[in-house]
Amino acid sequence: QQQVKQSPQSLIVQKGGIPIINCAYENTAFDYFPWYQQFPGKGPALLIAIRPDVSEKKEGRFTISFNKSAKQFSLHIMDSQPGDSATYFCAACPPLGRLYFGRGTQLTVWP
Amino acid sequence: SQTIHQWPATLVQPVGSPLSLECTVEGTSNPNLYWYRQAAGRGLQLLFYSVGIGQISSEVPQNLSASRPQDRQFILSSKKLLLSDSGFYLCAWNFRRGHYGYTFGSGTRLTVV
Numbered sequence: 575q576q577q578v579k580q581s582p583q584s585l586i587v588q589k590g591g592i593p594i595i596n597c598a599y600e601n602t603a604f605d606y607f608p609w610y611q612q613f614p615g616k617g618p619a620l621l622i623a624i625r626p627d628v629s630e631k632k633e634g635r636f637t638i639s640f641n642k643s644a645k646q647f648s649l650h651i652m653d654s655q656p657g658d659s660a661t662y663f664c665a666a667c668p669p670l671g672r673l674y675f676g677r678g679t680q681l682t683v684w685p
Numbered sequence: 686s687q688t689i690h691q692w693p694a695t696l697v698q699p700v701g702s703p704l705s706l707e708c709t710v711e712g713t714s715n716p717n718l719y720w721y722r723q724a725a726g727r728g729l730q731l732l733f734y735s736v737g738i739g740q741i742s743s744e745v746p747q748n749l750s751a752s753r754p755q756d757r758q759f760i761l762s763s764k765k766l767l768l769s770d771s772g773f774y775l776c777a778w779n780f781r782r783g784h785y786g787y788t789f790g791s792g793t794r795l796t797v798v
Contacts, residue, residue, distance in 0.1 A: 608786040617691075617775050617789030618729070663729065665786075672719070673787055677728040 577601060578666050580676025587654055588684050595649045595679045597664035602645070604666040608673070609638065609649050612661045621662070622649075654683045687712035691776045691790030698797055704749075704763040706793050708776030711757065716778040718759040719787065720751055723773040735759060736781065771797045 579598045587593045597607075608623035624631045624638040624647065631638045635652040651658055664676040691708045698704060710716050720732040731744045733751035741751050748767055752760045759776060773794055777787040 606786075610786075610789075615792070615794070617777075617792045618787075619789070620786040623786055670782070672717075672731070672734060675729045680726070 576677070577674035578664060578676045580664050580679060582679060583677065584680045584682075586682045586684065589655060591654050591683070593651050593654055593658075593681055593683070595662055595664065595681070596646065597648065597666075597676050598644075598646045599666050599674075600645065601666070601668065603668040603671075604674075605669055606667050607638070607640065607647050608665050609636075610663040610665065610675075612663065612678075618661075618663055651681075654681075656683050656685050659683050687778075687788065689776065689778055689788055689790045691793060693793055694791065695794045696796070698766050698795065700768055700797055701765050704761070704766050704770070704795070706761040706774055706776075706795075708759040708761075708790055709757055710778045713778075713780070714756060715781045716757065717781055718753060719777040719779075720759065720761050721775040721777065721789075723775060723792075725772070729775070733761070766797045768797050771795055 581596050585593050609621045610618035611621045612618040622633045622636050624640050626642050629640050637650040640647045659682050661678045661680050663678045665673040667673045688711045717736050719734045721729045722732055735741050735753045738753050749763050773792050775792045776790040779785050779787045
């Protein structure tokens with residue numbers, strides 16, 4: 575059973591566009607929600623994370639929106655650049671538990 | 686600061702040969718350690734995780750095993766590789782306490798031929 579459901583599987587946008595990646599979860603015990611960015615041939619790297627006591631967190635061009643009642647969270651990339659082309663994973667974990675990852679979204683930003 | 690080392694970066698092994706991938710973490714004590722596999726263009730599959738020396742939990746029964754002989758060392762092994770064992774293997778760690786995201790190693794690209 576997939577603990578965290580991520581969509582879309584792939585996404586293509588033009589430079590300057592705002593790609594949005596969505597994730598949903600069922601386990602209300604989850605209280606930490608990170609996003610990871612992975613470039614080809616590299617390990618995933620932590621991009622940004624949020625806790626359920628806030629509805630939005632912004633770091634540079636990356637923003638997480640969190641909807642606790644809907645059990646959904648999303649990643650927005652403002653003014654996307656070709657260098658943002660990568661695979662993005664959402665994840666969630668309960669207190670003192672392990673991370674459950676979504677299946678990933680392959681983002682391509684065309685110049 | 687903490688660092689994670691994973692080697693080798695690439696490996697080509699014949700079917701039926703043994704495997705040993707090593708991962709070490711520096712700059713922290715008592716980390717949680719994880720082994721993931723990623724098939725081409727696919728997601729992250731958790732293989733094993735460890736919360737302490739000698740403590741290994743397996744997520745997926747398969748041709749692989751893991752060991753943690755020292756606090757900051759995590760080893761992934763196989764006695765006889767299968768073609769289906771090909772993939773990108775990632776080691777990761779996080780703090781035992783607190784909600785810190787995982788830090789991944791640079792990965793090992795394994796091709797079984």
